[in-house]
Amino acid sequence: MSWEKQVTARLGEVGLRNLVREFYLKIREDDLIGPMYPPDDWEGSERRLADFICFRIAGNPIYMETRGHPRLRMRHAPFKIDEAARDRWLLLMGGAMDACSITGEEREALEAFFFQVADFMRNHG
Helix, strand or coil, X not given: CCHHHHHHHHHXXXXXXXXXXXXXXXXXXXXXXXXXXXXXXXXXHHHHHHHHHHHHHHCCCHHHHHHCCCCHHHHHCCCCCCHHHHHHHHHHHHHHHHHCCCCHHHHHHHHHHHHHHHHHHCCCC
């Protein structure tokens, strides 16, 4: 079974969306990452990340139907994303996984996926 199917079987889309909700609770208060988000569109930002994760992991087409190709680097180009920002993003996502009690193989798979995506987003140093 692929890691995506394993994570989807364990968490489902509801669990993935709960993970993103927990993540956004942490982001809103973060002094490094928080200012990168539009203060008047927290709900939209949360929905877009949840839709992307559900697309990439669970195969839900809603992200592609509403946003098209992810173009993650292009969409994040206006923001300074260096190793410190990447590491903070990963730390906060790790805290969200803790809050959602995600452990074991699913946790390892998600950590590897999130590192790959977060590292790909770096555009400084």
